Amino acid sequence: MARTKKSRTMRGKLGKTGSKEQMKEQKKALKSKGVSKFHSKKNKLRKDQAQKKLVRLGLAPEAEEAVQAPRPRRFTFVPKKTEQEPLVQEKSNEESNELSVNDLMDAFTELE
DSSP states (O other): OOOOOOSSSHHHHTTTTOHHHHHHHHHHHHHSOOOOHHHHHHHHHHHHHHHHHHHHHOOOOOOOOOOOOOOOOSOOOOOOOOOOOOOOOOOOSSSSSSEEEEEHHHHHHHHO
């Protein structure tokens, strides 16, 4: 009897043990597995190398300078609110269901 070459692939083992459906499941499992550190590092290196080449050739788009937002202060002074009588406004001659522009503007502005 002739000796057969041992195969490490799933395809070679299919004749002996598994089925096509099992091979499909294994392929799905391999695809869903996360990217290894090595491959992600290599991808980053390739991307950086391509960017450097574009800069060298003068084809790279000009990078916009990222302006860092000012850091919010941790402790801020908030003055206590004093009770004030709300300002009474005279209603306009037109009485309607819709709010007027002045009413909307007053609703969004804060009293100081």
